[in-house]
Amino acid sequence: MPPQIHDILVIGGGLAALCAAISAREHGATVQMVDRAPAYQRGGNSRHSRNLRIAHNEPSPLFPGRYTVEEFIDDLRQTSQGHCDGCLTRTLAEGSLALPGWMQAQGVHFERPAQGTLPWSRKTAFFLGGGRNMINALFGRAEALGVDILQDTRVKDLVLEDREVHEIQAHHHDRPLTLRARRIIICSGGYQADREALAAVRGDAARGFIIRGSPHVRGELLLSLLRQGAAPSGVPGACHLVAVNARSPDADGGIVTRVDGMPWGLVVDTQGHRFRDEGEIISPRRYSAWGRWVAERPDARAHLILDAPGHARAPTSIYAPVVADTLEALAMQLGVPPQNLVNTVERYHQALVPGGDDPETHHTQGLEPPKSRCALPLTQPPYFAHTMAPGVTFTGHGLSVDNQGRIRRSQGPACQTLLAAGMVMSPAILGTGYVAGAALTIGAVFGRIAGATAAPGGPMEGRH
Secondary structure (H helix, E strand, O other): OOOOEEEEEEEOOOHHHHHHHHHHHHOOOOEEEEOOOOHHHOOHHHHHOOEEEOOEOOOOOOOOOOEOHHHHHHHHHHHOOOOOOHHHHHHHHHHHOOHHHHHHHOOOOEOOHHHOOOOOOOOEEEEOOHHHHHHHHHHHHHHHHOOEEEOOEEOOOOOOOOOOOEEEEEEEOOEEEEEEEEEEEEOOOOOOOOHHHHHHHHOHHHHHOEEOOOOOOOOHHHHHHHHHOEOEEEEEEEEEEEEEEOOOOOEOOOHHHEOOOHHHOEEEOOOOOEOOOOOOOOOOOHHHHHHHHHHOOOOOOEEEEEOHHHHHHOOOOOOOOEEEOOHHHHHHHHOOOHHHHHHHHHHHHHOEEOOOOOHHHOEEOOOOOOOOOOOOOOOOOOEEEEEEEEEEEEEEEEEOEOOOOEEOEOOOOOOOOEEEOHHHOOHHHHOOOOOOOHHHHHHHHHHHHHHHHHOOOOOOOOOO
């Protein structure tokens, strides 16, 4: 007996896939959702998430103040340096208005600023219990609605062609499986977990990148569709990078692996030389800035050096630092030429210009690169070090879609039975930049749109 023909096949298992599947069921479609990850790793990178960026015209229990659609659009224009698709960006910002209510109706709970458990945010809403609770709630909702969910199911390829019924070969628990559906929504993300694909564009150092999220987001469908002539968005090899501890797990470490405290010390390369101003960025953007800067080093590694007062000021890390009573001994443990590190610190001390009581007023003079803020002496042992590596969150290279989620071709009309949502198409909005919470909002808004578009009776009905 041939396999059942579903109205819609959703490929992926994160927030975009779940929103697409639930939306499609709400519009009466029969839905199958397949995800490459095993059940214990379900949810993709969304498991590690915390918040959504949401436009809102009035204060509410979730948000103080106002954050308008136009402000949201302006933020995205700035972070993408003007390379965002204007139509998709407006669709996203306007679509975000309804997300809190819709997600709460699916069983997702949000933090309330009045509870005082998290700092309030005018622009984002935080999930109660984090991304894992959000994912579990949406999986429960999808299952209750009758979505047929298969974990540990790998779809390696897909033909960029409209068909009455798509027949796709997959592997479920390593056994061959045929999937059949009238429409397909691809929500399988970028290719950040494929280091070879990254290295092909970024060079050999990319093989040393740490995967912050799911190890299953390898981009096979994305790269195949691009080769077949799907219209691209973003820049090949572009990544959202964050500085993480080099002792982090190879993949799936999440947000807790970030390195912090750079303004309170010195950052040196593996030869013991400084290469950036540690005080240049002290806002939350420092995480991604240092991710990029470390990735630019030939071996994609660097060391944060702190003395005792600097270590006390820096946020606590889940990883114990390397500790030594002298800089020479610290360098030996790190594999850094000891005299290089000693000379770097001496030159730094010679350039210090004392400021006032505010540490941010302390800076250097005549040093290259300078340290523009928080330039305090490193003289009090013991000395501490954290080795930094680039941690890749997602790629900035994806598919181009229209505002209904239909995949565009480089030549010819958009596909009518192939759609995409989430990080696989997010570079059309984010470009190579990022603002907090926007990735999940893209997944949720365009997941809902794609599910509604692909459902029987939706905008795609009767077009082919």
